[in-house]
Amino acid sequence: MSPTPHTLDGWLAHAELLHARVIDLGLERVQAVRAAMQLQFTCPVITVAGTNGKGSTCAMLEAILMAAGYRVGVYNSPHLVHFEERCRIAGQTVNAQDLLPHFAAVEQARLTAGVGAAAVSLSYFEFTTLAILSLLASQRLDAVILEVGLGGRLDAVNIIDTDCAIITSIDLDHMEFLGPDRESIGREKAGIMRAAKPAIVSDPQAPQSVQDHAEDIGADLWLAGRDFHYTHLPQQWGWQGRAQRRHSLAFPALRGANQLLNASGVLAALEALQAALPVAAQAVREGFARAELPGRFQVLAGQPTLVLDVGHNPHAIAVLAENLDSMGYFPVTHAVFGAMADKDIPGMLRRMLPLIDVWHLCDLPTPRAASAKELAAHLLALKPDARIAQHPDPLQALRAAAAAVELTDRIVVFGSFYTVGGVMQEGLPRLHGKHLVSSPQ
Known part of the structure; x- marks a missing residue:
């Protein structure tokens, strides 16, 4: 025993x-x-x-x-x-x-x-x-x-x-x-x-x-x-x-x-x-x-704009897309996306394609997850000219997105609890220009 x-x-x-x-x-x-x-x-x-x-x-x-x-x-x-x-x-x-x-x-x-x-x-x-x-x-x-x-x-x-x-x-x-x-x-x-x-x-x-x-x-x-x-x-x-x-x-x-x-x-x-x-x-x-709930269309203070959402099925992503549409104009929107392999990945991607300019795809720390490489294959099948970067985890994906954005741009982190949780490992992420900092949750 x-x-x-x-x-x-x-x-x-x-x-x-x-x-x-x-x-x-x-x-x-x-x-x-x-x-x-x-x-x-x-x-x-x-x-x-x-x-x-x-x-x-x-x-x-x-x-x-x-x-x-x-x-x-x-x-x-x-x-x-x-x-x-x-x-x-x-x-x-x-x-x-x-x-x-x-x-x-x-x-x-x-x-x-x-x-x-x-x-x-x-x-x-x-x-x-x-x-x-x-x-x-x-x-x-x-x-x-x-x-x-x-x-x-x-x-x-x-x-x-x-x-x-x-x-x-x-x-x-x-x-x-x-x-x-x-x-x-x-x-x-x-x-x-x-x-x-x-x-x-x-x-x-x-x-x-x-x-x-x-x-x-x-x-x-x-x-x-x-x-x-x-x-x-x-x-x-x-x-x-x-x-x-x-x-x-x-x-x-x-x-x-x-x-x-x-x-x-x-x-x-x-x-x-x-x-x-x-x-x-x-x-x-x-x-x-x-009422508060981290990770549900959570728009964090700072510039550029950072949005966290744990949506991980086409219905939730449709709601996310509607909410993003209502936020106003952003010159460029970057996405940090990681998802479970058993989800309807094409269904989620298809709904977000009109809203996302640059994709930062990431691996997740669970065997149930689709790899960044697999996500990229799904995305390229839908949009062959998609701008894609692949990363080993959500936090590195967010850092890469932060380094690439301008003050007036937007980053959306979505696709799984693991994706949003991954960018919160060191605290609540904040963007100050191209610098990513974390504050206690």
Whole structure:
């Protein structure tokens, strides 16, 4: 038997070695360990699934509930730079030291929950999810927000019964696990719904499978455009739910053309939960104004302009392109791009081609990634005269882009959490002319 790890890095390395498959959807193994841990929550739980918009939805919910005076715990994934980013309690990222006893508790339960002498085999995601859920359950919280990692029905987060499900936009991603079309993917994401509990769907064109599943299990379905909707005015926006109206709202601090869809779903969830978690109008205003989420159309201060976005599927890239279009004129736009090999790389590139003048393609530190050379081949197939440079990692790609730009130009870093996280390894990147500097995050 290997010695018990005493550091977070040690536990993460241990978790990586436990299971043969990186992604192994299914709840039987993780449920067995959860039962052995007697893991449960006594406060309202909000579970958020969807293809895009999950992180923004969680961030706005957290900010509003905190502004209302509630003590809130959040689990989201993946992280950008440090594993601890996956969990926040009362707005603060957890300390590595605080996670250690919960990793030990998962390991102890894993060893005792198996059949006979065999321990339960958990994937890295399952092991770390259980540890973070254990930490959250040990806190005195008023609300817990859980972001689904992949899909919904068979994701490890779904071992916890939600008090309110939120499903954000549904599009084509992870098709090898979730199915070939929006109906199949919607059916998987609808698996987070629970009978007689509110299920908020902020996608204005929800697949029929989502509506059918809600009806089949008797969930309280809130559909965008039917049960709630928003009005976009030039300087403000308004929202109407089943019984509540919210007028003259300032636009959320989170940038992007899609954020009102996410914000609208957040307000529907708050109305659905008002008996358990009442929220005043001022808390809504403060929360929308304070919400932050690194790497989601994040425009950093300085010149030249630097934009970070973790978009990694064609739908997210279409939103990014729309947001970039709305920024105004830049003589030259450079891109730093790295992506996973299993993504629709041509679909992402095709949408960005009209906006990008120079491409800085990079390798990423994971075997799942496409190499810079492979990305270049995709790009040249679409645009034979594309201006391309290849780099061994995102930070070197950003340094090369910074050396090539003028003050009035723009750099966009996108394509994966690894790409954006890679340029943030030394802190939040800042551009001062052709010099790249980093500031603490």
